[in-house]
Amino acid sequence: MSNAAAASPAASVKPMSPIQRYLWHVLIIVRWETIKLFKDPAEILSRSVQPALWLLIFGQAMGHAHAISIPGGDYLAFLTPGILAQSITFVSIFAGLSVIWEKDMGLLQKILTTPIHRSSLVLGRMLASSQRSLVQLLVILLLATLLRVHMLISPARLAGLVLMTMLGGSFFAGMSMGIAALVKTRERMMGIGQLITMPLFFASSALYPTDIMPGWLKVLATINPMSYLVDGLRGLLIYPDFDRFAPDALALACCSALALIVATKAYPRLLS
Amino acid sequence: MRKETMIELNGLTKHFGPIKAVDGIDLTVAKGECFGLLGRNGAGKSTTIKMLVGLLQPSAGWAKVAGFDLATQSAQVRASIGYVPQSLSVDGVLTGWQNLEIFGQLHCLPAKLLKERIPETLAMLDLEEAAHRPVATYSGGMVRRLEIGQSILHRPAVIMLDEPTVGLDPVSRRSMWDHIRRLQQKEKITLLLTTHYMDEAEELCGRIAIMSKGVIAGLGTAAQLGRKAGMPGADLDKIFAHYSGHQEADHGSIKDVQRSRRLARRLG
Numbered sequence: 001m002s003n004a005a006a007a008s009p010a011a012s013v014k015p016m017s018p019i020q021r022y023l024w025h026v027l028i029i030v031r032w033e034t035i036k037l038f039k040d041p042a043e044i045l046s047r048s049v050q051p052a053l054w055l056l057i058f059g060q061a062m063g064h065a066h067a068i069s070i071p072g073g074d075y076l077a078f079l080t081p082g083i084l085a086q087s088i089t090f091v092s093i094f095a096g097l098s099v100i101w102e103k104d105m106g107l108l109q110k111i112l113t114t115p116i117h118r119s120s121l122v123l124g125r126m127l128a129s130s131q132r133s134l135v136q137l138l139v140i141l142l143l144a145t146l147l148r149v150h151m152l153i154s155p156a157r158l159a160g161l162v163l164m165t166m167l168g169g170s171f172f173a174g175m176s177m178g179i180a181a182l183v184k185t186r187e188r189m190m191g192i193g194q195l196i197t198m199p200l201f202f203a204s205s206a207l208y209p210t211d212i213m214p215g216w217l218k219v220l221a222t223i224n225p226m227s228y229l230v231d232g233l234r235g236l237l238i239y240p241d242f243d244r245f246a247p248d249a250l251a252l253a254c255c256s257a258l259a260l261i262v263a264t265k266a267y268p269r270l271l272s
Numbered sequence: 273m274r275k276e277t278m279i280e281l282n283g284l285t286k287h288f289g290p291i292k293a294v295d296g297i298d299l300t301v302a303k304g305e306c307f308g309l310l311g312r313n314g315a316g317k318s319t320t321i322k323m324l325v326g327l328l329q330p331s332a333g334w335a336k337v338a339g340f341d342l343a344t345q346s347a348q349v350r351a352s353i354g355y356v357p358q359s360l361s362v363d364g365v366l367t368g369w370q371n372l373e374i375f376g377q378l379h380c381l382p383a384k385l386l387k388e389r390i391p392e393t394l395a396m397l398d399l400e401e402a403a404h405r406p407v408a409t410y411s412g413g414m415v416r417r418l419e420i421g422q423s424i425l426h427r428p429a430v431i432m433l434d435e436p437t438v439g440l441d442p443v444s445r446r447s448m449w450d451h452i453r454r455l456q457q458k459e460k461i462t463l464l465l466t467t468h469y470m471d472e473a474e475e476l477c478g479r480i481a482i483m484s485k486g487v488i489a490g491l492g493t494a495a496q497l498g499r500k501a502g503m504p505g506a507d508l509d510k511i512f513a514h515y516s517g518h519q520e521a522d523h524g525s526i527k528d529v530q531r532s533r534r535l536a537r538r539l540g
Contacts, residue, residue, distance in 0.1 A: 012427065013351070013380045021380060028377045036365050106359030110422070113325040113355040114378040115347055271327050272288075 025116045029124025034131065044091075044132060048139040051087040055080065055143055068208050072238070077150050081233035082206030084140045085226055088133040088165060089200060092172035093193045095129045096180030100189055103270055112271075119264040122177055126170040126260065133169030137161060151237050160236045160245055167252040168229040174259025181266035200226045205234075225255045275302040278430055278462040279324065283333030286319050293319040295486035296333060301479075303429075306456045306463040308477030310470065312516050315483040317466035318358060321434050324464070325355045338429040351379065354423025354461075358434040359535055361419055364408035368399055368418050371407060372425060379426035386425070393421045397451060413444030417451060424455065431455065433465040437472060439535045449475055470494075470508040482515040490515040 016024060037044060055076070062068060063075040070078045102108040111121060141161075144151060176193070183189050201207075203217060204226040210218050221227050232248030235241075279301035286294040294316040301307045309317045322328040324337055326346050335342045338352035362371050369390060376386045394400045397417040402410060407418065416436065423431055436452065437445045453476060455461045467473055473480045474494045482490040482497065490497050494511070498504050501514045 012382075012385055014382050016380060024380065025378065028374060032363075032366075032374055035370065036363075039365050104359070106357040106361040107363060109322075109327055109357050109359075110355060110361035110375075110419075111378065112327060113350055113353065114375065115351045115380065116378050268329070271322075 021115075022117055022120050025120035026124045026127065029116075029121055030127050030131065033125070033128030037128075037132065037135075044135050045139075047087065047091055048136065048143075050090065051083045051136070051140055052143055054083045054086070055140075055147060059083070059147075068212070070209055074150055074238075076144075076147065077238045078209075078234070079207065080140065080144045080149050080151070081237045082204075082230050084137060084165070084233055084237075085168060085204070085206055085230040086197075086201050087136040087140065088168045088229065089172050089197050089226060091132045091136055092129040092169045093176045093197055095125050095173035096176030096178075097186060097189050097193065099125070099177050099180045099270070100184065100186050104186070109271065118267050119260060122174065122260055122263045122267070125177060126173045126256065127166075129173030130166035130169035133165045134162065137165045152240065157236045157242070160242065160249075161233065164229065164232045164236065164245070164249060164252070167249060167256055168233075171225060171229075171252055171256040171259055174256055174263050178259060178263040178266050181263065181270040184270060200224060204230055206230045225252065228252050228255075275304070277301070277336075278303045278305070278338060279307075279464060280336040281320075281324075281333070282335065284320065284323060284330050284335050285332040286316075286323060286328060287331045292486045294323070297483075297486075297488055299481060299488070299491075301462060301464060303462055304456070304460055305479065306452075306465070306477045308473035308480040309464065309466040309483060310468065310473050310480055310512065310516075311466075311483035312468060315516065316486040317483055318434055320483070321355075321432050321464070321466055325353060325432055326350055351426070352429045354420075354426070354428040354431040356416075356419045356423050356431070356433045356436060358438065359531065360415060362407045362415055362422070365406060367404050367406055368394065368410070368414075368421075369403045371418060372421055375422040376425040381426060389425055393425060396454075397421050411444070412440055413447060416440065416444070416448055420451060420455070424459070424461070427459075428461065430462045430464065433463065435466055435468070437467070437469070445472075452476055470512040474508060482512065484516045 059076045059079045062079070066075075068075060072078070099108065112118065141151075179192055179196075180189055183192055203220040204224045205221060206226065210221045210227070213221060228248045228251045232245050232252070235244045235248070277300050279299070281297050281299040284294060284297045285292070297320060309320060311317045319328065323330050324335060324342065326342065326349060330342070337349045340348040340352065342349055363374075366374070372390045372393060373386060376389065381389070391400070394403050397420060399414060399417060399421065402414060407415065410418065420433075420436075433452070437448050440448060449472070452463065452465070456463050465476065479491070479493055480497065481488045490500065492500065494508065495504075497515070498506050498511050501511055503510060503514065
């Protein structure tokens with residue numbers, strides 16, 4: 001249409017293929033969150049207090065009491081990847097909350113009226129959450145080192161930890177954004193966030209091996225995505241062979257893809 | 273020569289369950305026009321604009337914006353419009369510059385072009401000095417101007433403003449009007465704005481549509497609307513009341529009130 005061509009701003013826009021544009025938008029969203037992360041590092045550090053308490057108090061107490069028998073016998077080493085998984089979840093579950101916050105403000109609406117594809121926005125936020133989770137990885141590795149937790153560290157294992165952490169962060173952020181689109185209000189999201197993270201945590205292998213669980217809980221733990229995260233991290237961090245890493249990473253990648261699709265589909269509900 | 277049509281609505285309808293928020297609107301806005309959608313809370317103005325920017329799916333009818341079909345060419349529509357929502361749409365943690373930069377990037381403007389346009393836009397909206405301050409430190413009027421800046425970086429054909437001056441003090445409101453007028457007169461951008469102030473509509477808009485209960489109750493210039501209502505030269509507010517119904521609207525929800533109070537608090 002001639003009038004549209006004259007009015008269209010296309011002339012000044014970067015020439016990009018649809019895939020390039022998609023990835024470009026993802027990159028912008030991630031960068032946006034990175035700027036915010038660096039403007040307020042206190043926020044992300046304050047989220048490290050809780051995992052620190054778990055390791056320092058719960059871990060020490062349970063370790064000394066020998067209350068839970070685990071293979072190898074070193075409870076603190078067993079607990080460390082569990083607490084890492086927990087803090088990844090806690091950091092990522094806020095992704096949905098900030099989406100609701102932005103919707104209430106009007107910022108989300110404005111973003112969605114630009115040429116960005118909805119799923120670029122969701123994927124960007126998922127990756128941004130991965131980034132926050134990496135800060136948690138760093139903090140917990142430092143803490144564990146200070147506590148002289150016996151960990152197996154090698155470049156390959158570190159790379160695996162980074163990947164696992166990112167996958168976990170993406171998945172829980174995607175899940176949280178999907179839930180946000182259903183519950184719509186901040187108050188409900190806060191409630192649901194707590195309602196979900198606790199059972200996910202307790203019904204996983206984060207605190208105790210699944211072997212000591214009753215049958216029904218074992219079933220829950222097996223279908224719980226957090227178990228895959230804990231399992232993968234634990235293999236990388238403390239076990240000599242980490243052959244379970246690949247299936248765990250794959251399972252989380254599939255969960256993340258599913259979360260991306262569901263959250264993208266559910267998004268319009270947030271606006272109505 | 274016939275003026276090009278920039279916005280075209282045909283039987284546009286939106287239902288929320290049993291409630292018809294917008295009930296079969298027909299409307300055309302020509303290129304370069306500043307068109308006002310007027311109405312009380314809950315009249316359907318914001319719903320109409322939200323459909324036109326692609327945030328809500330129409331229940332029936334169709335619309336074209338900048339020559340593109342809303343239903344089938346949504347990406348092209350979004351590339352050709354600027355939208356200033358009713359509620360605040362800036363990131364308070366970021367600086368004014370960064371807020372503009374991100375929206376320019378979302379519109380895929382090359383870095384080189386952005387480096388020219390951001391200072392240009394900041395200058396145009398009198399925000400140069402505040403450019404590198406976090407937006408959280410801005411006044412209400414400054415935030416509103418920055419929001420306009422975000423929506424014009426990519427030189428859109430059409431800008432839609434949802435109640436651009438709600439919550440602003442009279443002085444900021446006047447300055448906002450000047451900026452909006454400049455967009456239309458200097459930049460030749462087609463504007464569609466909603467408002468519940470008759471004086472604002474008359475000040476800025478050539479033609480006005482007064483909406484009531486999801487339909488257009490009156491359409492024309494302020495003078496035409498007065499004549500049609502059988503009260504030429506009457507007080508603007510009386511004309512508005514004539515078209516939009518005398519009683520207090522019973523369909524503006526408590527949510528609307530909450531939202532506008534919250535907004536006023538943030539802007540103040």
